[in-house]
Amino acid sequence: MQNKGMLVLFSGPSGVGKDTVLDIILDKDDMLQRSISLTTREKRQGETDGVDYYFITKDRFLTMVEDGQVLEYAQYGENIYGTPKEPVDKWLKEGKTVILKIEVKGAQKIRELYPDAVSIFLLPPSMQVLENRIRRRGTENEQDIAKRLEIAKNEICRSADYDFVVVNDDIDEASNNVLSIIKALNFTYKRMNHKISEVIKNV
Amino acid sequence: MQNKGMLVLFSGPSGVGKDTVLDIILDKDDMLQRSISLTTREKRQGETDGVDYYFITKDRFLTMVEDGQVLEYAQYGENIYGTPKEPVDKWLKEGKTVILKIEVKGAQKIRELYPDAVSIFLLPPSMQVLENRIRRRGTENEQDIAKRLEIAKNEICRSADYDFVVVNDDIDEASNNVLSIIKALNFTYKRMNHKISEVIKNV
Numbered sequence A, B: 001m002q003n004k005g006m007l008v009l010f011s012g013p014s015g016v017g018k019d020t021v022l023d024i025i026l027d028k029d030d031m032l033q034r035s036i037s038l039t040t041r042e043k044r045q046g047e048t049d050g051v052d053y054y055f056i057t058k059d060r061f062l063t064m065v066e067d068g069q070v071l072e073y074a075q076y077g078e079n080i081y082g083t084p085k086e087p088v089d090k091w092l093k094e095g096k097t098v099i100l101k102i103e104v105k106g107a108q109k110i111r112e113l114y115p116d117a118v119s120i121f122l123l124p125p126s127m128q129v130l131e132n133r134i135r136r137r138g139t140e141n142e143q144d145i146a147k148r149l150e151i152a153k154n155e156i157c158r159s160a161d162y163d164f165v166v167v168n169d170d171i172d173e174a175s176n177n178v179l180s181i182i183k184a185l186n187f188t189y190k191r192m193n194h195k196i197s198e199v200i201k202n203v
Helices: A016-029 A058-066 A085-093 A105-114 A126-138 A142-161 A169-184 A189-201 B018-028 B056-066 B083-092 B103-111 B128-135 B142-161 B169-189 B189-201
Strands: A006-011 A032-034 A070-076 A081-086 A099-102 A118-124 A165-166 B006-011 B032-036 B068-078 B079-084 B097-101 B118-123 B163-165
Touching: A006 A016, A006 A085, A006 A105, A006 A169, A016 A032, A016 A099, A016 A169, A016 A189, A058 A070, A058 A081, A070 A085, A081 A085, A085 A099, A099 B142, A105 A142, A118 A142, A118 A169, A118 B189, A126 A142, A142 B189, A165 A169, A165 B189, A189 B118, A189 B142, A189 B163, B006 B018, B006 B083, B006 B103, B006 B169, B018 B032, B018 B097, B018 B169, B032 B083, B056 B068, B056 B079, B056 B103, B068 B103, B079 B083, B083 B097, B103 B142, B118 B142, B118 B169, B128 B142, B163 B169, B169 B189
Parallel strands: A006 A099, A006 A118, A032 A099, A118 A165, B006 B097, B006 B118, B032 B097, B118 B163
Antiparallel strands: A070 A081, B068 B079
16 A cells, blocks of 8 residues: 655745755655645746646635635735645645645644644744845845844744754755655654555565 | 754664664764673674673673663573663763664663654565575574564564664665664754754844
8 A cells, every 4th residue: 555645844934945945855856746825916927827826816715715625825915825725635645745835824724634744944043144134135125124034033933833943054954954854754653554564464 | 052862772673684774874974873782791703892792791780780770681592681871871961873773672671761762663675585684694594594583573563662664675775764864853843942042042
């Protein structure tokens, strides 16, 4: 019997480098599948439906929520973002490792639905480094930066809810560490149980 | 504050390749420390006291047991083998990852004393492969081989007590998988807690 896949919740404050880490590890491991979010915002140039996001109308979004087809969702400004249930369940059934980039509140909702989910929090080496990274983007004013850092601090305080914490000091090292965690979790007794039965049966 | 080290219990049936895996991983990671056993048997040619074993008398062994200086011990034929407490505690205090090659009963005793210990069971790909490996050694008669396989089967049944199970099909792959597990366990929330406090404090 094939083992069911694994759900990995991947969080960390804005600016810590989640997307870069994800790009690196998805490139290195074919069994990893990045979850694609639903959004009601307009498609930007260069974005593809079903690759960057599933772009849907607000009406459709709310119908999906009512039908229990959205695992978690949140509104940012005018737009709603959420995680669709169907593709996640399909990939898990296929034995894939599904990675969900998600903020701490959404992660908490998904833990309740998928208690076997493994969660990894990406931590900046210091708040100063995080601030520098946000400033380097150069897209925000002082007030926005201060607000973002305050949110980051609150999120880091909630990292206690996570199974693993990886510091993103060096991007390659952090990516390797995240990959090591995912790899190692394939060898928990629970996931290897079928193999043990197989070895003992064949005597 | 430096994190305390980690105790890793490493088990598997005789002939599965525990020593080869240990040699490979100890060579790759400087922070790994192999625990050295006590024994009352005679030192063989080429063996060094304090490297291969601590060679001690039976009287000394029993005194150490009485003084609570032996974590677990077992008698095989005339000889007693055991795990000394003092070096393990010293290495853990130094932050090292201490690996203990140990059979399943001894592992159970150590889990009671060190509930944070992580345990890894090395599984043969099949009983047939294990039998072939034992036969290839060529040192045993049919009766001994049958007995060894029966013990192996009982041990494999107790792999449910272990946190992780790694199949030793290819020795390099198995060694890498064991290393991944040990590496990943350095990033559990509990072990990263000090780093999180440090990041939040420096705001």
